[in-house]
Amino acid sequence: MPLPSFFAPEPPHRHGQPQRTAILLCNLGTPDAPTAAALRRYLGQFLSDRRVVEIPRIAWLPLLHGIILRTRPRKSAAKYASIWTAEGSPLLAWTAKQAQALGQSLQEAGLPVLVRHAMRYGNPSIASQLDALKAEGATRILVLPLYPQYSGTTTASVFDAVYAWAARTRHVPELRFVNHYHDDAGYIGALAHCIEQHWQAHGQPERLVLSFHGVPERTLHLGDPYHCEARKTARLLAERLGLPDGRCLVTFQSRFGKAKWLEPATEPTLIKLAQEGVRRVDVVCPGFTSDCLETLEEIDQEVREAFLHAGGQAFHYIPCLNTHPAWIDALQHIALNHLAGWPVQPEAPQALAETRARALALGAQS
Numbered sequence: 001m002p003l004p005s006f007f008a009p010e011p012p013h014r015h016g017q018p019q020r021t022a023i024l025l026c027n028l029g030t031p032d033a034p035t036a037a038a039l040r041r042y043l044g045q046f047l048s049d050r051r052v053v054e055i056p057r058i059a060w061l062p063l064l065h066g067i068i069l070r071t072r073p074r075k076s077a078a079k080y081a082s083i084w085t086a087e088g089s090p091l092l093a094w095t096a097k098q099a100q101a102l103g104q105s106l107q108e109a110g111l112p113v114l115v116r117h118a119m120r121y122g123n124p125s126i127a128s129q130l131d132a133l134k135a136e137g138a139t140r141i142l143v144l145p146l147y148p149q150y151s152g153t154t155t156a157s158v159f160d161a162v163y164a165w166a167a168r169t170r171h172v173p174e175l176r177f178v179n180h181y182h183d184d185a186g187y188i189g190a191l192a193h194c195i196e197q198h199w200q201a202h203g204q205p206e207r208l209v210l211s212f213h214g215v216p217e218r219t220l221h222l223g224d225p226y227h228c229e230a231r232k233t234a235r236l237l238a239e240r241l242g243l244p245d246g247r248c249l250v251t252f253q254s255r256f257g258k259a260k261w262l263e264p265a266t267e268p269t270l271i272k273l274a275q276e277g278v279r280r281v282d283v284v285c286p287g288f289t290s291d292c293l294e295t296l297e298e299i300d301q302e303v304r305e306a307f308l309h310a311g312g313q314a315f316h317y318i319p320c321l322n323t324h325p326a327w328i329d330a331l332q333h334i335a336l337n338h339l340a341g342w343p344v345q346p347e348a349p350q351a352l353a354e355t356r357a358r359a360l361a362l363g364a365q366s
């Protein structure tokens with residue numbers, strides 16, 4: 001009698017086939033539709049992740065299932081409906097376009113690397129995209145989370161999903177992981193480029209606010225590097241833009257629950273600025289590489305309204321990196337640096353030097 005297998009069956013073996021390198025761009029995830037039912041599924045998966053909510057299960061699960069999943073889905077669905085597009089959720093649409101643009105840019109550099117995107121919660125799932133990459137012959141996979149700053153709540157959770165997939169896979173490809181790129185020159189240059197392009201058209205504001213997604217303050221004391229990395233990104237960006245102290249502020253948005261989160265919080269800070277007589281602010285969200293609910297609804301709708309209501313005169317939201325060419329170049333450079341030693345093509349070192357030069361030149365132009 002054959003022994004039962006704990007592992008999924010493999011397609012006919014490919015021994016002797018050439019090595020194939022792939023990149024999996026991973027983002028947080030989004031509901032399948034802006035409806036309460038889709039939100040319940042998405043939030044149920046998201047908020048059950050121990051990386052995201054670190055409260056003991058015995059206290060958290062009754063609260064999650066008894067209250068939060070009965071009330072929040074309807075409210076969040078209305079917010080998602082206000083930003084939904086013909087292409088669906090902006091987060092998913094931008095992430096898919098980033099993967100497409102990166103794949104094309106690598107092709108043009110003579111590097112035939114497979115590039116796909118996946119979502120930590122919802123679809124397309126990390127497991128389904130890893131299966132798809134394997135089916136396409138990928139033998140080496142670079143996992144690249146679209147979070148520039150490392151956090152246990154986001155980056156490590158993506159890694160958990162990859163490990164869980166590997167734990168039930170027989171023939172595991174070689175895997176590599178990008179932890180962070182909060183201080184990468186190409187990333188900082190691409191952000192500076194977007195901001196300066198905005199200023200060329202609209203002039204400079206009295207204050208530039210850099211709003212990052214928040215996390216519970218406790219995670220900082222437990223050793224999560226997110227807060228430090230966000231502050232370093234902000235320092236490098238302000239230096240790169242030549243902004244003097246006081247012109248550029250760091251805030252944290254999207255507070256969830258009753259615990260203390262990182263401060264200062266975005267909305268109260270903007271209200272205070274308006275009350276102090278600041279007339280124009282520009283807000284940019286460097287921790288989000290794609291526009292999404294948190295930027296388009298929370299910042300560009302809610303926070304805008306709060307600032308103007310408190311007496312502010314002009315509120316400019318500067319969009320995320322999305323598919324800006326300087327960002328795709330920076331992303332390619334980050335990926336190629338991590339692919340070193342996985343020779344995709346003999347000309348890889350040359351392509352690496354070229355993308356580095358292009359990313360730095362694009363950043364320096366502005």
Ligand SMILES: C=CC1=C(C)c2cc3[nH]c(cc4nc(cc5[nH]c(cc1n2)c(C)c5CCC(=O)O)C(CCC(=O)O)=C4C)c(C)c3C=C
Pocket residue numbers: 028029030031047052053072076089091147151153154213214215216226254256287288291292293294
């Ligand atoms: C419950 C705690 C949460 C933590 C901790 C958290 C960290 C965190 N999140 C992002 C990026 C995104 N979050 C998004 C939405 C979102 N975030 C939370 C909660 C926590 N996030 C919730 C409940 C939601 C869903 C929306 C809602 O009901 O309010 C998104 C947008 C997704 C979209 O579909 O557009 C992103 C992106 C980071 C970077 C982060 C820690 C650093």
Ligand SMILES: [Fe+2]
Pocket residue numbers: 213254
């Ligand atoms: Fe979040």
Ligand SMILES: [Fe+2]
Pocket residue numbers: 254293294298
């Ligand atoms: Fe939010």
